[in-house]
Amino acid sequence: MRRLTSVLVVGALALAGFGLWGDSLALAQNTPPAAPGDVGPGPATYSVGRRSVNVTVAPDRVLDADIWYPADAADVTGVAKSVYEFPGISYPSTVAFASPPVSSDGPFPLVVYSHGSGGLRYISAFLTEALAARGFVVISVDHTGNTAIDEFSGSTLTPQQVLPLRPEDIRAEIDFMAAANANAASPFSGAVDTNNVGLVGHSAGGTGVLMAVSGSNGTAGDKRVKGVVGLAAYTDPISDSELKNIKIPTMLISGTLDTTTPIKTQTTRAWKFIPGDPGYRVDLKGAGHQSFSDVCYYEKLVDAKPELAPSLVDAVKSRTDEACTPKFLNIDTAHKLIDRYAIRFMERYVAGEKAAAKWLKPVSGKTVTVTVKN
Secondary structure (H helix, E strand, C coil): CCCCCCCHHHHHHHHCCCCCHHHHHHCCCCCCCCCCCCCCCCCCEEEEEEEEEEEEECEEEEEEEEEEEECCCCCCCCCCCEEECCCCCCCCCCCCCCCECCCCCCEEEEEEEEEEEEEEECCCHHHHHHHCCCCCCCCCCCCCCEEEEEEEEECCCCCCCCCCCHHHHHHHHHHHHHHHCCCCCCCCCCCCEEEEEEEEEEHHHHHHHHHHHHHHHEEEEECEEEEEEEECCCCCCCCHHHHHHHCCCEEEEECCCCCCCHHHHHHHHHHHHHHCCEEEEECCCCCCHHCCCCCCHHHHHHCCCCCCCCCHHHHHHHHHHHCCCCCCHHHHHHHHHHHHHHHHHHHHCCCCCHHHHHHHHHECCCCCEEEEEE
């Protein structure tokens, strides 16, 4: 199997610093960005704030993390846009602001996002920022040992070493936000509902979020989690019996042109054994493995920057064959569909908004097929 990744090489990751939720392309082309809350059905509810923190999993495992969160429009006036940084390259978000106060409307349900192998915490900012705009606090860490930085430095761990760490990292993220919520001195004091948590993971991140729910390495699934979404999830490492333990609402979003985690080998078995109550399977027709990341926007960026080192350009171009060539679903359409289904699922089963269910009904069309069970 091809290596599982959100971005496999450091050059692509460096450009992932652009990380601008669905507006990267607009900025790169010097055209006005789209409305920041366009997730398909409905506008943004909030402005978006972003803070960077460190999450301690163990004394020898401290992870860089980003938190995106709802902010009130009145509190972002005059506030600088948040900057996504990687050594030597940095770009401002067109959506997220730098550390404004959290909206007073909370507490907000929590979503944990887990990146793919060789990625970084903000590799799918099109989704993490959109979730915050719709009323969720979102946290995502760099899974040390399994990032593009690790690949660049030669410190990448083996799959056998890193996959068992994913559920531990995810539990630590939830614990971190619970502690912040209870800390009167924290900017997130009283703002986070960690009894209603959603998990979203891409590729190997999909492995991690499903393992966090099913239970692994002798640890039971986290009962705080009320819904889980796997994006092109890599499910081979999860046994049939573990999949059968996933009884909370579950959504699997996959691409019909994904050759890294193909539907036939990675979605079909999981869909068969996960009893998820209910279960949703969303097949995006024409989507590839990188349709779930921002890599197509990075390609536009490098095309607009001829001064970049050829190695960086080649690094990005090497990944575009998994989403960005004409045979694939248009990336803007793919991102809007991913946002629509993942966010409406979270609104229904994590935030408890029953009206969101109308966006999750079975459907079969030229672009997407949605199957529902239970």
